[in-house]
Amino acid sequence: MPAPKATGRRKRASVVLTIVMTVMLLYCVGPLFWLVVNASKSRTDLYDTFALWFGPNFALFDNIAQVMTYDDGIFVRWFGNTLLYVVLGAGGATLLATLAGYGLAKYRFPGRRAVFAIILGALAIPGSVLAVPQFLMFSKLGLTNTPWAVIIPSLVSAFGLYLVWVYAAEAIPDELIEAARLDGAGEIRIFFSISLRQLAPALITVLMFAVVATWNNYFLPLIMLSDPQWYPLTVGLNQWASASTSIGTEPIPHLVITASLLTVLPISAVFLYLQRYWQAGLTAGSVK
Known part of the structure; x- marks a missing residue:
């Protein structure tokens, strides 16, 4: 059986690695999430709503049409x-x-x-x-x-x-x-x-x-x-x-x-x- 100290070190290392990987995941996915959220807002909602959540009006397809034209x-x-x-x-x-x-x-x-x-x-x-x-x-x-x-x-x-x-x-x-x-x-x-x-x-x-x-x-x-x-x-x-x-x-x-x-x-x-x-x-x- 593994020693209790070795088992404790492995658990602590696993927790630390999980935290580090979670931070790295948020660091990578966060900007993309912000991009998706704000691309779905109209110009007015872009200034009047919270930057990390969707606005009251879903304007993604309208924005895409405006971008294309x-x-x-x-x-x-x-x-x-x-x-x-x-x-x-x-x-x-x-x-x-x-x-x-x-x-x-x-x-x-x-x-x-x-x-x-x-x-x-x-x-x-x-x-x-x-x-x-x-x-x-x-x-x-x-x-x-x-x-x-x-x-x-x-x-x-x-x-x-x-x-x-x-x-x-x-x-x-x-x-x-x-x-x-x-x-x-x-x-x-x-x-x-x-x-x-x-x-x-x-x-x-x-x-x-x-x-x-x-x-x-x-x-x-x-x-x-x-x-x-x-x-x-x-x-x-x-x-x-x-x-x-x-x-x-x-x-x-x-x-x-x-x-x-x-x-x-x-x-x-x-x-x-x-x-x-x-x-x-x-x-x-x-x-x-």
């Missing part, structure tokens, strides 16, 4: 821009990281260690530090204020490349690739028929991070784009919020909150959807 439906344009940046930027970053990471992990060539050092150095550089040099470079190329100024930088994911590199080195045995070569399979067929399936957990993980980073990208499009027609949701909603607090403009805080909710829901759904495949891939070979 406000300023000639610019929110729909921003939403489409964000989807464009995510599909091309995040999708391209995942593809390039997968190809490059697999190649670096399974092929030997001169300068491989130098590439590894460069990637590690790139991981230590914040993206905001690169924004100004990127702006100057794209300005010289005449690409500022175009979607390419946001898409092209999003294609580079040093973290994704490093993750695929490390995962491929451990998850794909060299013997498996050699056996496929002996059977007459070419390198492209080996990658798409054998290696890509083994890389599924790493690929989904890279895709998750790339999608979230591109969807929430703010600083890069802020300095690259000046035409509101090319804004993503992050920059566009900030413009709405700034205009709502300016003197002489129509206050639209209820629309800003509702639009923020509409912005959060798709990325949350994508994250939860991809997480299922990520977890399934991690446990696929655990039981034989």
Whole structure:
């Protein structure tokens, strides 16, 4: 039987962990709950009712309709821009990281260690530090204020490349690739028929991070784009919020909150959807 003191310590540790996890849950869910509650209020109820509970009138669908039509439906344009940046930027970053990471992990060539050092150095550089040099470079190329100024930088994911590199080195045995070569399979067929399936957990993980980073990208499009027609949701909603607090403009805080909710829901759904495949891939070979 366990000692009474050990049992008491376990109980205290369990209580402490429960309290900590509860606080973390409230910290994460609280802002989302506030967003849902206040998105369902009219502009009047937003000021006249308690911020953490629903108002007397449920105006969520009215607010959504106003968001979709406000300023000639610019929110729909921003939403489409964000989807464009995510599909091309995040999708391209995942593809390039997968190809490059697999190649670096399974092929030997001169300068491989130098590439590894460069990637590690790139991981230590914040993206905001690169924004100004990127702006100057794209300005010289005449690409500022175009979607390419946001898409092209999003294609580079040093973290994704490093993750695929490390995962491929451990998850794909060299013997498996050699056996496929002996059977007459070419390198492209080996990658798409054998290696890509083994890389599924790493690929989904890279895709998750790339999608979230591109969807929430703010600083890069802020300095690259000046035409509101090319804004993503992050920059566009900030413009709405700034205009709502300016003197002489129509206050639209209820629309800003509702639009923020509409912005959060798709990325949350994508994250939860991809997480299922990520977890399934991690446990696929655990039981034989």
